[in-house]
Amino acid sequence: MQQEPVNMPSSTPPEPGPNDPKLKKKPDTLTKIILTKFFRNKLAVAGGIVLFIIVTMAIFAPLIAPQNPGDVEMDLLNRLAPPSTEFIMGTDDFGRDIFSRVLYGAQVSLLVGFLAMLGGAIIGTVMGSLAGYFGGRVDALIMRLVDILISFPNIFLLILLIAFFSPSVGLLIVFLASLGWMSTARLVRGEFLSLRQREYVLAAKTLGMKTNRIIFQHILPNALGPIIVASTLSVGNLIIVESVLSFLGLGVQPPTPSWGNMLQSAQNYTIMRDAWWYPVFPGLMIFITVLSINFVGDGLRDAFDPKMR
Amino acid sequence: MLSYILRRIIMAVPILIGISILTFSVMHLAPGSPTSMLLAPDIGPEVRIAFEERYGLNDPIPVQYVKWMGAMIQGDMGYSLVRVGMPVSEMIMNRLPNTLILMGASTIIAIVISIPLGIISARRQYTVTDYSVTFGSFVGIATPNFWIGLLLIMWLSVNLGWFPSGGTHTLNEPFSILDRLHHLFLPALVLATADMAGLTRYSRSSMLEVIRQDYMRTARAKGFTENTVIYKHGLRNGLIPIITIFGLMLPSFFAGSVVVERIFAWPGIGDLLITSVFQRDYPVIMGITMISAVLVVLGNLLADIAYAIFDPRIEY
Numbered sequence: 001m002q003q004e005p006v007n008m009p010s011s012t013p014p015e016p017g018p019n020d021p022k023l024k025k026k027p028d029t030l031t032k033i034i035l036t037k038f039f040r041n042k043l044a045v046a047g048g049i050v051l052f053i054i055v056t057m058a059i060f061a062p063l064i065a066p067q068n069p070g071d072v073e074m075d076l077l078n079r080l081a082p083p084s085t086e087f088i089m090g091t092d093d094f095g096r097d098i099f100s101r102v103l104y105g106a107q108v109s110l111l112v113g114f115l116a117m118l119g120g121a122i123i124g125t126v127m128g129s130l131a132g133y134f135g136g137r138v139d140a141l142i143m144r145l146v147d148i149l150i151s152f153p154n155i156f157l158l159i160l161l162i163a164f165f166s167p168s169v170g171l172l173i174v175f176l177a178s179l180g181w182m183s184t185a186r187l188v189r190g191e192f193l194s195l196r197q198r199e200y201v202l203a204a205k206t207l208g209m210k211t212n213r214i215i216f217q218h219i220l221p222n223a224l225g226p227i228i229v230a231s232t233l234s235v236g237n238l239i240i241v242e243s244v245l246s247f248l249g250l251g252v253q254p255p256t257p258s259w260g261n262m263l264q265s266a267q268n269y270t271i272m273r274d275a276w277w278y279p280v281f282p283g284l285m286i287f288i289t290v291l292s293i294n295f296v297g298d299g300l301r302d303a304f305d306p307k308m309r
Numbered sequence: 310m311l312s313y314i315l316r317r318i319i320m321a322v323p324i325l326i327g328i329s330i331l332t333f334s335v336m337h338l339a340p341g342s343p344t345s346m347l348l349a350p351d352i353g354p355e356v357r358i359a360f361e362e363r364y365g366l367n368d369p370i371p372v373q374y375v376k377w378m379g380a381m382i383q384g385d386m387g388y389s390l391v392r393v394g395m396p397v398s399e400m401i402m403n404r405l406p407n408t409l410i411l412m413g414a415s416t417i418i419a420i421v422i423s424i425p426l427g428i429i430s431a432r433r434q435y436t437v438t439d440y441s442v443t444f445g446s447f448v449g450i451a452t453p454n455f456w457i458g459l460l461l462i463m464w465l466s467v468n469l470g471w472f473p474s475g476g477t478h479t480l481n482e483p484f485s486i487l488d489r490l491h492h493l494f495l496p497a498l499v500l501a502t503a504d505m506a507g508l509t510r511y512s513r514s515s516m517l518e519v520i521r522q523d524y525m526r527t528a529r530a531k532g533f534t535e536n537t538v539i540y541k542h543g544l545r546n547g548l549i550p551i552i553t554i555f556g557l558m559l560p561s562f563f564a565g566s567v568v569v570e571r572i573f574a575w576p577g578i579g580d581l582l583i584t585s586v587f588q589r590d591y592p593v594i595m596g597i598t599m600i601s602a603v604l605v606v607l608g609n610l611l612a613d614i615a616y617a618i619f620d621p622r623i624e625y
Contacts, residue, residue: 148327152605153560155567156582156598160332163586163594164339240453244568247455248583263459267572269474272463279463283456291451 034225037303044299047292054289058106065100069257080275090277092265098278101257102285108258109286112173113239119177120238121231124184125223129215131185132192143189146182154179155241162250169252172245176238183230191223225304232297236290243286259286310617317613321606328602329381332595333374347390386596391588397596401578405600407477408566408577414497415504415562416555423505424551427512431520432539442509449506454565458499458572465495475574496573503565504558511554512547519547549620556612559605 028036039045057064066087078095081087089098131142149157161167161175195201196219204214245251246260254261259282266272266279348360361367365376380387386397430442466474472495473479479488519525520543528538567579574580578597585593 144323144327148324148331151324151560151609152328152602153564155564156601157331157335159567159582159586160335160594160598163589163591164335236451243453244455248568248571250583250586263456267459269467272459272467276463279456279459283453283459286456287448287452290453291448294447294451 034303038299041299041302043295044302047295047299050288051292051296054106054285054292055110057103058110061100061103061107065097065103067097067100069096069101069104069255080271080278082275083277089281090275092262092278093268093271093275098262098281101262102259102282105257105259105262105282106285106289108169108252108256109239109242109260109289112169112176112242112252112258113235115173116176116180116238116242117231117235119173120180120234121184121227122181123177124181125188125220125227127181128185128188129192129220132189132196133211133215133219139189142185146185149179150182155244158241158245159250162245169256172242172251176241180234180238183234184227187226187230188220188223191226192219195219195222229297229301229304232300233294236293236297239286239290239293259283313617314614317610321610324606325602329378329599330374332598333377336591336595337370381599386599387592389590389593391585391590391593397592400581400593401596401600404576404578404581407575408570408579410493411496411500411570411575411577412562412566414493415500418497418501419505419508422501423508424512424548426509428516428539428544428547430509430513431516434517439513442513446506446509449502449509452502454499454503455568455572457502458496458569461495461499462572475572477576496569496575499572500562500565500569503561507558508551508554511551515550516543516547519543522546549616552612552616552619556609559608559612563601563605 062068078087078091080093081091081095083090087097087099089102092098092101127142127146131139157179158175162172165171167175201214201218204218209218242251243258243260243263246258247264249261249264252258252261254265262282263279266282271278348357365373368376384398386401389395389397389400392400426442430439433439462474465471473492477489477492478484479492482488520539525538525543528542529535533542563579566577567582569575570577570579571583578600582594582597584590585597
């Protein structure tokens, strides 16, 4: 009997990989192979570094930001001041420092993106596991729900929910998560269908193991790779969706700064004529953040792909 | 063929029913009853009871759903709460042509830009051109298109004055097709950017697949010029999978149009949707949700049928 690949987050067979021809050397663990492959990808590493910087700056915003957006003061002397050493991203129409607001906005945008991703991944994993493990009617029901939700632009459902519930940031995260689990569910289900018949799962069943334990210890760890990749890529998308909603005035409400609602207040003729920095910087932050996340996600995908060497 | 199309249509029905159930459930789960929305708060209980009786608000929820759905199918979406007496269907139909014009123009722009880029990128795989196109599509995916819209308005409309910043036409002037196109260009371009990146990547990989085929080598061996080989033998086969991609992109197209219409004050259904959310005009919101669902499902259906027509290898 082969060793069980319990802590190996991929569906590759647990034989020595084809990349170590010298069999006398102890084969690398899969985690190590994946990490090595990830760190060889320059774009992914660059994305990871940028992302790390942005997250750190967002967490330590109170220490870094020159102004605290909590005490919203109107500073009419510095209204729409161009970028300078004092205000590195300039000021907005209230004379507030845009750089500070961008940092605090990062907290909101990243938090919403990350928590909604986590929620979506959990719901998706549970739904996919139920569908894949039990099959039959449960599977048919869940997969039809997935089909319905995927075939429809979910921003409409989000807007519908927002229209009826006028949500807080917390509820917004719940809504985003409850409409963002479908691709994970499909992935997990697929993984279950292919793993359900594997010898080690049959062996575990024959030994009388509990369903829970089979799912969590023997099947899910194998699906971890694709789940991580899909979830990482979804964070970028969620950050964009949040910014779109906030831009439309349906997401995070001012005075709490978010990248989207800053852009909403920048959409004004005088500001666009006189103060290019206001519409540019918050958008640039969304762009850089999402681009970095996508580079990391793509790097992870290649690293987890056993066909790519 | 006919039976294939019929089968597809029948498969689309459960999806529409599913979406209508979701929409209906949101309405029922939401706080606040229709009675409290429509009637003045100081109205007496007997009026309230009569009102609920008259509009079937005491019926079991499944009965209410069936009634609502029955009316929807007949095109009766109720009346606006804000513009009193205005049928929702009329409000939507007034706006829908603008949305369809915008989407049509964007589709054309996306095709004209993305497919050639994809072909060039595939022909020169692993060259600087290819890497630039791939990197460019990464950038495109990460850029929120409302931000591109804002920047273009700032640059081309506000500062240079080359394009109008919103609306479908210059007010108080006779109809002119040039003026319309002038207003249409920026919003259509911005909406197109939403799907351009994805479309370029799909065209590239689809062409790459085709380029390696045996019949391409045969065509070259016969002495055709490289352009004939690529565009006559390759493109026709490479385009087939792209049809499906169009169907899959439709939801994001609809989502994009909401924002784009909002930025450019384009009077389509997306703009109407957001206005209605702010005015709490619930029947309009539900009507637009259902109409978009129907259009998306219809679009997917058309893409499936087109695929079947263009790909002779498909068996029904």
